[in-house]
Amino acid sequence: MIDLIIKNAKVATASDLFICDIGVDKEKIVFLEKNSLKEAKRIIDAKNQYVLPGGVDGHCHLDQRTKDGTEMSDNFESGSRSAAFGGTTTIMPFAIQFKGESLRKIIDEYHTRANDQSYIDYTFHPIISDASSKVIGQELPAMVKDGYTHFKIYMTYEDLQLNDREILDTLEAAGREKAVVMIHAENYECLKWLTEKLEAEGKTDPVHHSDSRPGVVESEATNRAIALSRITKTPILFVHVSDREAIETIRNAQNKGYKIYAETCPQYLFLKRDDLKKDNFEGAKYICSPPPRDPENQKYVWNGIQNGTFDILSSDHAPFNFKGDKGKMINGDKTPFKNIPNGVPGLETRLPLLFSEGVLGKKISINKFVEVTSTNPAKIYGLYPKKGTISIGSDADIVIWDTGIEKKIKNSDLHHDTDYTPYEGMTVKCWPGTVISRGNVVVEDGKLLGKKGFGKFLKSEISNYVY
Ligand code: URP
Numbered sequence: 061m062i063d064l065i066i067k068n069a070k071v072a073t074a075s076d077l078f079i080c081d082i083g084v085d086k087e088k089i090v091f092l093e094k095n096s097l098k099e100a101k102r103i104i105d106a107k108n109q110y111v112l113p114g115g116v117d118g119h120c121h122l123d124q125r126t127k128d129g130t131e132m133s134d135n136f137e138s139g140s141r142s143a144a145f146g147g148t149t150t151i152m153p154f155a156i157q158f159k160g161e162s163l164r165k166i167i168d169e170y171h172t173r174a175n176d177q178s179y180i181d182y183t184f185h186p187i188i189s190d191a192s193s194k195v196i197g198q199e200l201p202a203m204v205k206d207g208y209t210h211f212k213i214y215m216t217y218e219d220l221q222l223n224d225r226e227i228l229d230t231l232e233a234a235g236r237e238k239a240v241v242m243i244h245a246e247n248y249e250c251l252k253w254l255t256e257k258l259e260a261e262g263k264t265d266p267v268h269h270s271d272s273r274p275g276v277v278e279s280e281a282t283n284r285a286i287a288l289s290r291i292t293k294t295p296i297l298f299v300h301v302s303d304r305e306a307i308e309t310i311r312n313a314q315n316k317g318y319k320i321y322a323e324t325c326p327q328y329l330f331l332k333r334d335d336l337k338k339d340n341f342e343g344a345k346y347i348c349s350p351p352p353r354d355p356e357n358q359k360y361v362w363n364g365i366q367n368g369t370f371d372i373l374s375s376d377h378a379p380f381n382f383k384g385d386k387g388k389m390i391n392g393d394k395t396p397f398k399n400i401p402n403g404v405p406g407l408e409t410r411l412p413l414l415f416s417e418g419v420l421g422k423k424i425s426i427n428k429f430v431e432v433t434s435t436n437p438a439k440i441y442g443l444y445p446k447k448g449t450i451s452i453g454s455d456a457d458i459v460i461w462d463t464g465i466e467k468k469i470k471n472s473d474l475h476h477d478t479d480y481t482p483y484e485g486m487t488v489k490c491w492p493g494t495v496i497s498r499g500n501v502v503v504e505d506g507k508l509l510g511k512k513g514f515g516k517f518l519k520s521e522i523s524n525y526v527y
């Protein structure tokens with residue numbers, strides 16, 4: 061007898077919508093049949109509920125080392141737990157390299173942080189901040205051969221940024237090795253110059269974070285990164301794209317046939333600049349980079365999802381507590397914006413927000429939802445078809461969605477260890493009811509049934525997006 065049958069499922073993949081029974085055995089999907097008469101150890105009747113592939117969150121930060129005395133409020137245990145409650149069954153956090161460090165060492169160290177902690181499967185994106193000839197010439201190729209086929213580089217942040225020459229060297233090596241390069245595009249010199257001017261005028265409140273990083277800071281870097289990609293003939297993927305002009309720049313490059321991919325995040329669909337103005341230092345809760353833009357800009361982000369400019373929607377969960385001296389208030393409730401750690405939490409709310417406003421709000425189809433939140437990140441980061449779809453032979457990572465409900469998002473109901481959500485008080489009309497990871501029920505009826513340590517590290521294949 062097989063392990064599980066989900067009956068009467070309204071299955072959506074990135075391309076199809078059909079009703080069937082899903083058979084699961086030994087962690088895999090073994091059949092998709094109409095009115096199957098087979099027996100199983102457990103039968104769940106999905107009663108025409110949407111049954112979708114588990115979410116693949118292609119960008120989140122967990123237990124990531126910092127250099128400024130801050131500490132992330134989520135580790136692999138709490139982050140993966142919260143992701144599972146939000147319908148995500150694969151996560152991709154970052155193993156960060158600081159200058160002078162060996163890539164091998166940082167990857168090993170990050171495995172130690174993840175080992176036996178996660179409820180769901182995971183892979184890592186290394187962050188390369190040291191583009192020395194040893195790292196680029198030896199460590200990068202070895203890393204790709206070992207199954208870390210995607211990594212991130214930065215054009216900003218004092219400790220992390222690469223200059224144009226270093227980016228060229230890195231892209232050239234990545235192109236040779238067929239690795240996916242994720243790029244954080246903001247012009248560091250411009251935002252530093254603007255920050256110094258704002259400081260000189262005494263403008264250090266959270267909202268001025270946004271003034272130090274206007275859209276043009278992002279679109280300039282986006283344009284330049286596309287040039288560097290063209291010079292080296294290496295595809296790139298822009299992460300957390302927010303700005304209207306940056307989106308247009310990416311679209312133009314894609315239209316010309318350049319291999320330019322892009323990710324956006326819920327914060328650019330649901331948060332806005334004015335949130336950073338909130339009293340009592342609450343604006344700090346919304347500080348992330350790039351910053352939330354004005355409400356008009358949100359339309360361009362939705363449009364970018366609809367027209368395919370964006371391949372992926374990730375959370376960019378970057379969790380820092382609001383209270384306490386390790387997070388947003390590192391120097392108290394007058395901390396200047398420059399010293400407030402960047403990032404917002406969002407692993408658990410990513411899918412309900414997009415499903416509710418996007419699919420149920422008729423902005424995008426259910427297939428587009430699956431494509432950008434599960435199938436494409438699995439494909440781009442070399443995990444497909446093991447992850448990212450419902451098909452025979454794929455891992456049985458499956459989410460049965462409750463719709464026809466109204467739920468107010470409250471941090472007290474979420475399962476991360478962060479003391480706030482920027483989406484507090486927003487209403488969604490759906491939530492994942494049953495979440496299954498490799499055939500095992502992790503979350504059901506609001507209860508955690510999964511086991512810490514069940515989640516396994518996933519080696520990535522070479523992505524066929526970088527042919
Ligand atoms: O503000 C953000 N996005 N923080 C996380 C780090 C990053 O650059 O993704």
Ligand code: ZN
Pocket residue numbers: 244299300349
């Ligand atoms: Zn970034």
Ligand code: ZN
Pocket residue numbers: 119120121376377378
């Ligand atoms: Zn990030």
